[in-house]
Amino acid sequence: MAICDILQIDKRRRNRLKRTESRLNFATNSHVMHEGVKTIETDNLCEFSDSSDLCICIITWNMGGQVVYEDLEELVGKKTKFDLLVIGLQEVPRKNISKRLQAALLQTHVLFGKAILQSLQLYLFGPKKSKSFLKELKVDKHSLGGFGGFIRRKKGAAAILVDYKGIVMVFITCHLAAHTHKVEERNSQFRLLSQLLFSKKLNPYARPAQLVVWLGDLNYRLQGIDSYPARDMIHNYVHNLLTSKDQLLQEAERGQIFDGYIEGTLSFKPTYKYNIGDNNYDTSHKVRAPAWTDRILYKIEDADKISATLNCYNSIDSIASSDHKPVKAHLCLKIKE
Secondary structure: OOHHHHHHHHHHHHHHHHHHHHHHOOOOOOOOOOOOOEEEOOOOOOOOOOOOOEEEEEEEEEOOOOOOHHHHHHHHOOOOOOOEEEEEEEOOOOOOHHHHHHHHOOOOEEEEEEEEEOOEEEEEEEEOOOHHHEEEEEEEEEEOOOOHHHHOOOOEEEEEEEEEOOEEEEEEEEEOOOOHHHHHHHHHHHHHHHHHOOOOOOOOOOOOOOEEEEEEEOOOOEOOOOHHHHHHHHHOOOHHHHHHHEHHHHHHHOOOOOOOOEEEOOOOOOOEOEOOOOOOEOOOOOOOOOEOOEEEEEEEOOOOOEEEEEEEEEEOOOOOOOOEOOEEEEEEEEEOO
């Protein structure tokens, strides 16, 4: 297929995306009040609370189409005191990642379920001999089209709904449109996926989720700053000042995305784009500006029944086989009396 034909197909799919969003009749900023994303501090000690009812380790990583087994072991880590482990991967290579992850967790955890959309993959692990706590598990996935699938960069989302220990949770890993100028397209994709995944129109009697977690390569970039000034700020350890340029937080403030969600402070360095094999930002001729493309956000939908504490939100800088750094979060839940 010629490149021009592929581009025409991609254009038609984007137009369909806009028409679908219009039919779904999304609320706009003029109709409702928006809170944006609430940012909270974490101690980043990455410990789990013994007094919690459920502790979850959440990891997102764009693998860049390749994998080193030792990196998967590093990704999982040696401290496996969590109850659930959620791993969302993007640009996964054509290898059996599931078996490799299971091998890394063989001593403590087993695979509960997975949702696969080509190079976009989501895995849920739980402790051995704990399946009696697992009452329900469903998967869903939606492609956003385009020709990214041809080069193993599938855009869309894969999701798992699980009832574990009486808590209904939804985990969504996604890969949204790339490039700085496509912020409105990313907004549209997020809203569309929010409507389509586990659609209440298709299953109106389904139990509502009490916790929703989004993780993935959301691809939001820095707005209004060039690559070299941004790098200088990172080099001088004042990258926290760059959060005012972060498109995701800007768009949430405008009420376009992630209304009412919570995210840890972006105390770690931007996770994209690195040279593969080291910890230096892009030195190619494109000299891409760094950005926090890889994120984990959550929302408590049933605050009367459960509370959540975010104990850790950080990047895993020791992994260098991709142009993205993985990001992890430790989230502990407590069921209220």
